[in-house]
Amino acid sequence: MLRILINALRTGVVTTRYPAEPNSPPERFRGQPIFRPGTGLPPPEVCPTGAISEHPDAGGSHLAVDLARCVFCGRCAEDQWSGAVATGREFELAARSRADLRIEVVDDDAAVHAKPASDPEAEAARALSEIRRVLGRSLHLRHLDAGSCNACDWELTALLNPVYDIRRLGIDFVASPRHADGVVITGPVTRNLATAVRRTIEAVPEPRIVIAVGACATGGIFGEGYANLGGADQIHPVDVYIPGCPPRPEAIIFGILVALGRLESRKTSTSIV
Amino acid sequence: MIDPTLIDALRAAVTGSVNAETGPRPTDLTVGLSLKDDLPAAVAVLVGQYAMTLATLVATDETATPDGALQVRYVFEPSTPGAKDWFVTLLVTVNAAHPEVPSLTTAVPAANWHEREMRDLFGIVPVGHPDPRPLVVHDGWPQGLFPLRKSFDGSQRVAVEPAEEFPHRLAEGEGVFEIPVGPIHAGIIEPGHFRFTSVGETVLLLDARLFYTHRGLEKRMEGLSPLDAFYIAERICGVCSVAHGLGYCEALEQIAGVDVPRRARIIRSITLELERIYNHVGDVGNVCAGAAFHYGTATGMRLKEQLQQMNERLAGNRFLRGIIIPGGVRLEIPDHLLEYISTTLSEVLAEFDSLMERIEANPSVVDRFDDTGLLQNQAAVDLAVAGVAARASGVDRDARRDHPHAAFMDSDSPRLNVVTRTAGDAMARVTVRALEVRESVRLVGEFIRRLAPGPLRVSLAEPLPGGRIGISAIESPRGEAVHWLRTDAAGRVDRYHLRSPSYHNWPAVALAAETAIVPDFPLVNKSFELCYSCTDR
Numbered sequence: 001m002l003r004i005l006i007n008a009l010r011t012g013v014v015t016t017r018y019p020a021e022p023n024s025p026p027e028r029f030r031g032q033p034i035f036r037p038g039t040g041l042p043p044p045e046v047c048p049t050g051a052i053s054e055h056p057d058a059g060g061s062h063l064a065v066d067l068a069r070c071v072f073c074g075r076c077a078e079d080q081w082s083g084a085v086a087t088g089r090e091f092e093l094a095a096r097s098r099a100d101l102r103i104e105v106v107d108d109d110a111a112v113h114a115k116p117a118s119d120p121e122a123e124a125a126r127a128l129s130e131i132r133r134v135l136g137r138s139l140h141l142r143h144l145d146a147g148s149c150n151a152c153d154w155e156l157t158a159l160l161n162p163v164y165d166i167r168r169l170g171i172d173f174v175a176s177p178r179h180a181d182g183v184v185i186t187g188p189v190t191r192n193l194a195t196a197v198r199r200t201i202e203a204v205p206e207p208r209i210v211i212a213v214g215a216c217a218t219g220g221i222f223g224e225g226y227a228n229l230g231g232a233d234q235i236h237p238v239d240v241y242i243p244g245c246p247p248r249p250e251a252i253i254f255g256i257l258v259a260l261g262r263l264e265s266r267k268t269s270t271s272i273v
Numbered sequence: 274m275i276d277p278t279l280i281d282a283l284r285a286a287v288t289g290s291v292n293a294e295t296g297p298r299p300t301d302l303t304v305g306l307s308l309k310d311d312l313p314a315a316v317a318v319l320v321g322q323y324a325m326t327l328a329t330l331v332a333t334d335e336t337a338t339p340d341g342a343l344q345v346r347y348v349f350e351p352s353t354p355g356a357k358d359w360f361v362t363l364l365v366t367v368n369a370a371h372p373e374v375p376s377l378t379t380a381v382p383a384a385n386w387h388e389r390e391m392r393d394l395f396g397i398v399p400v401g402h403p404d405p406r407p408l409v410v411h412d413g414w415p416q417g418l419f420p421l422r423k424s425f426d427g428s429q430r431v432a433v434e435p436a437e438e439f440p441h442r443l444a445e446g447e448g449v450f451e452i453p454v455g456p457i458h459a460g461i462i463e464p465g466h467f468r469f470t471s472v473g474e475t476v477l478l479l480d481a482r483l484f485y486t487h488r489g490l491e492k493r494m495e496g497l498s499p500l501d502a503f504y505i506a507e508r509i510c511g512v513c514s515v516a517h518g519l520g521y522c523e524a525l526e527q528i529a530g531v532d533v534p535r536r537a538r539i540i541r542s543i544t545l546e547l548e549r550i551y552n553h554v555g556d557v558g559n560v561c562a563g564a565a566f567h568y569g570t571a572t573g574m575r576l577k578e579q580l581q582q583m584n585e586r587l588a589g590n591r592f593l594r595g596i597i598i599p600g601g602v603r604l605e606i607p608d609h610l611l612e613y614i615s616t617t618l619s620e621v622l623a624e625f626d627s628l629m630e631r632i633e634a635n636p637s638v639v640d641r642f643d644d645t646g647l648l649q650n651q652a653a654v655d656l657a658v659a660g661v662a663a664r665a666s667g668v669d670r671d672a673r674r675d676h677p678h679a680a681f682m683d684s685d686s687p688r689l690n691v692v693t694r695t696a697g698d699a700m701a702r703v704t705v706r707a708l709e710v711r712e713s714v715r716l717v718g719e720f721i722r723r724l725a726p727g728p729l730r731v732s733l734a735e736p737l738p739g740g741r742i743g744i745s746a747i748e749s750p751r752g753e754a755v756h757w758l759r760t761d762a763a764g765r766v767d768r769y770h771l772r773s774p775s776y777h778n779w780p781a782v783a784l785a786a787e788t789a790i791v792p793d794f795p796l797v798n799k800s801f802e803l804c805y806s807c808t809d810r
């Protein structure tokens with residue numbers, strides 16, 4: 001026992017200060033790919049997950065990158081495309097709408113976000129104020145593995161380790177959906193889990209938050225098929241999408257705080273923590 | 274490689290003809306049996322006289338070819354330590370109109386799930402199989418719809434229908450009750466359903482129902498460029514990303530007929546050991562959670578975190594995705610990172626050793642680990658159990674030695690000390706992991722010493738050669754994973770199959786749980802630490 005205490009004291013405090021202080025990922029970290037409009041851009045076939053697409057416009061055509069499908073493999077920034085595409089280190093990518101994750105690669109601004117077809121901002125603002133009224137600043141979540149490869153699951157587990165210790169932010173994972181304010185879904189929603197996933201979400205009292213974590217759940221890599229629905233929003237409306245394969249723990253923390261309205265969604269990360 | 278005595282033994286045992294050829298690799302043998310009913314006799318020769326064990330089972334749909342049949346390959350490998358590195362495949366052809374093969378399960382228990390999977394996905398019926406229940410498809414899956422047949426369009430949705438209660442295997446009698454657990458569990462874990470029948474706390478029977486995370490990945494990869502399909506293989510399982518990425522690449526590189534440069538092989542091996550280290554360290558911590566030893570759990574988590582932060586600095590991804598790529602590796606490990614790896618590993622190892630001391634010095638923890646979740650050696654052999662679980666039950670097998678891959682293919686590769694224990698309990702599995710962490714750290718040092726400047730990859734030109742098969746066996750953190758890949762005429766993925774270590778080990782967890790009490794199940798389960806996602810695919 002004494003040895004355990006001594007070891008614990010020697011270890012000291014290992015907890016991160018994120019998000020109160022910014023976190024900068026290591027040099028090799030592959031975040032949002034940054035496309036420089038112009039020539040020499042990779043053709044859509046380069047992307048193994050179909051995240052890159054080509055769209056006709058007045059000047060011919062332009063590319064769009066869908067971060068909800070990107071697995072951050074870095075292939076589009078390799079070899080002959082390294083001049084046109086850079087591997088960005090931005091990891092705070094969570095967004096309230098799937099459309100916000102689509103980046104149109106057009107000339108005037110380096111890369112602009114697509115305007116959502118129907119502007120859901122007023123709707124989102126209303127939902128958000130309701131959530132803040134009911135839940136305050138704290139959030140209890142139930143994790144739902146809807147067929148993940150377990151990488152996202154392990155990153156959620158990491159949120160409870162002494163380094164991220166997400167409980168310090170008033171966030172915790174609970175065992176029962178009846179005790180939860182919302183669910184965190186990982187995986188593409190397999191056919192074999194569809195019923196269990198639907199029932200578990202319905203067991204969470206309203207208003208409830210649904211967060212899709214990782215490329216499978218945001219609608220990415222495996223697509224729709226006999227065994228998959230192809231994303232969390234195929235079974236229930238999603239409040240926040242967190243891209244990544246898997247998203248690093250800080251990216252998940254960022255997304256959860258966005259869901260709570262304690263942080264603004266991507267790009268304008270003014271901290272109100 | 275044609276082995277005349279083996280072929281003679283097979284000829285003597287069967288009634289039909291035996292057609293032997295070399296392959297898929299030059300050291301391997303593929304034996305076509307003209308009569309599928311000869312299968313049990315041929316298997317008896319391999320398992321009995323040659324002490325072989327089932328490595329994998331791969332069904333394929335050849336109905337597009339002129340004879341329009343289905344095929345099944347039963348792939349065997351040696352089960353003894355230090356045996357030569359070869360696979361012997363028995364190949365039978367099955368009429369698509371009457372798709373039946375004799376079941377091997379009663380003679381070779383390891384074939385159990387393989388045969389049920391083949392029945393679900395290909396409609397090939399293993400005649401005489403003791404378990405008629407579906408395995409992979411759930412919830413009102415339509416009769417007669419076989420997703421891995423070529424005629425099935427994998428992108429179609431199949432509606433979920435209300436299903437009848439699944440017929441769980443149950444024990445009956447006075448005072449016997451059922452405990453259903455899952456598929457959605459109370460913690461952050463993968464989904465599976467466990468149906469315990471127990472008397473008081475004693476588990477009489479455990480029936481595990483898995484495949485909830487079946488994503489249809491093997492079907493999804495069909496028709497893709499093998500270079501694109503790699504990204505799916507790397508994502509079958511999070512904590513086995515390196516092992517599965519590597520296994521896919523080695524199978525593909527055999528098909529392409531390329532040799533990966535030496536430096537790339539060594540970097541691959543370093544990465545594979547780093548994957549093992551972060552898994553084993555985290556797993557030991559998690560077993561402590563099963564015994565309510567929270568200091569151990571927190572220390573395990575913290576050390577695993579330190580290792581995963583190292584992974585991110587090295588690979589740009591905390592699960593080491595993005596280093597290995599078909600043809601070699603896509604990232605160099607410069608000297609400053611090599612130094613950083615060495616320092617981190619020695620720091621972590623020192624703390625991990627001290628954690629092991631604390632575990633061993635804590636009577637209440639040792640008491641929980643000792644004799645809990647027993648897996649007998651014979652059961653481990655019969656079920657072809659792999660990896661840590663097998664070695665903790667006295668099975669001396671490790672694919673790094675038995676099917677050399679990555680840098681273990683080099684003539685000057687370091688010698689692997691295979692760790693075994695005989696007790697077959699949770700303590701033995703924890704001890705094997707702890708000693709393997711040490712061994713892996715030593716191996717990383719040996720590999721780093723052998724690194725010399727050189728190219729990182731060879732290019733694989735598309736289209737890749739058509740109609741070729743590649744097979745590889747990789748020692749993942751959980752044990753041996755066998756990858757089988759074949760290209761179609763256009764050089765695209767025709768069929769890919771992964772037999773993960775967890776696939777063979779799950780039935781062993783059920784056996785081990787039946788030696789325990791219900792409250793010990795989390796401990797038993799964590800001491801095996803299996804993946805659902807690599808099992809379900």
Ligand code: SF4
Nearest residue numbers: 047070071073074076
């Ligand atoms: S980094 Fe993303 S967009 Fe680029 S090729 Fe990979 S998955 Fe596609």
